Amino acid sequence: MTSPAPEFEGSPNPPESQQAAGGLIIFLNGTSSSGKSSIAKELVGVLDEPWFHMPVDAFHAMRSGPELPPDQLRVVLRRTWMGFHRAVAGMAAAGNHIVVDHILSEPWRLHDCLALFSPQNVVLVGVHCPVRELERREQARGDRPAGLAARQFDRVHAHGIYDIECDTGSASPLECAQQIKTFLHRRPTPTAFERMRPEGHGHPED
Template sequence: MQTGRVVLLNGAPRAGKSSVACALQAQADSPWMNLGIDAILRHVTPAKMQPGIGLRPGGERKDLEDFVGRSYLALYKSIAAHANLGFNVIADVGHHDSYVNLNGNWALCLRELQDIEVMIVGVFCPLDDILERRLHSEGPYLTQCADGEIPKPILLWQEEVHKPGIYDLEIDTARKSPDECAKLILSELLKNRNFGARKMIIAAY
């Protein structure tokens, strides 16, 4: 059985990761399983443990950090299990290391994907576009403070999520549509080159 491929989309909330994942599923000739933050939060994580692996930077909920760490490892073990059974996997994630008690470095998770081809994509979106999307999104998304200032958690996401900033491919969802981003990712996969970001991130830590 041939091992499946894995594409990880890393970026801040409302950067467009989920839309790109859905577009890739629609365009790809072979089936891609969509795992990641959206799947875990909407269908797996108990309400009392929310926001789970969507816990934002800044150490606001140190009581959840142990749960978050184990949840992330479980997610990556699941991604590896799917790939080892021949499924291609695309997963939207939002990694950061801005916790109080948790060692949240990405390398701990990426080590679960040994011997699997992994393409890591940085999903970027300018802050103005992020704020606009938050205003028109359903769900408990922060928009602005009472004094009109940008809330600190939104700024922290922009600062922390792209550390260490090592990617096989970077996309800007303000410049390209989800379909265009998905087409670019699939094009890069077809080149069958060796993607090295996973090993570089592990080495960086």
């Protein structure tokens, strides 16, 4: 049973010294079945401070309603992704640390995140896995269309820039989580998001 949120007396606004400066976002990007969620679950267990795991699948699971024709479904899916990005940005802006698992298989998703997130506070992690292993995992899961990960394989990593990369074909989720934790103590600048964010950080539609 989940414990109720604690209640605090006094002013709802903490003193200036306690106000949030912006939380860190660990952004896991990889194909379906690449192991992002497994890494995220390990990360929130090994990291020292409170972290929130915000998977995009949880936002898709919130959606109710009838089946939609493909053109309407595309619109609804895009709105869902955009809402997810803004929820992550809002949580981070309030000072929360977030672990995100994502699939950057369409360029506009990356552009949207580049425009919304504080680039210096994003750790972009490339989650890789060999195609044959992805196919084996898809078949074992049985809840993903056959060949989905293979179709996403080239598009997901097309931007080509990461802060750190890991391979779940050769390392366990816990090993990947430990690699990321170690990296957090020596994060270089500029970050991958800083290098990719265009001057003026406009908001491209495609």
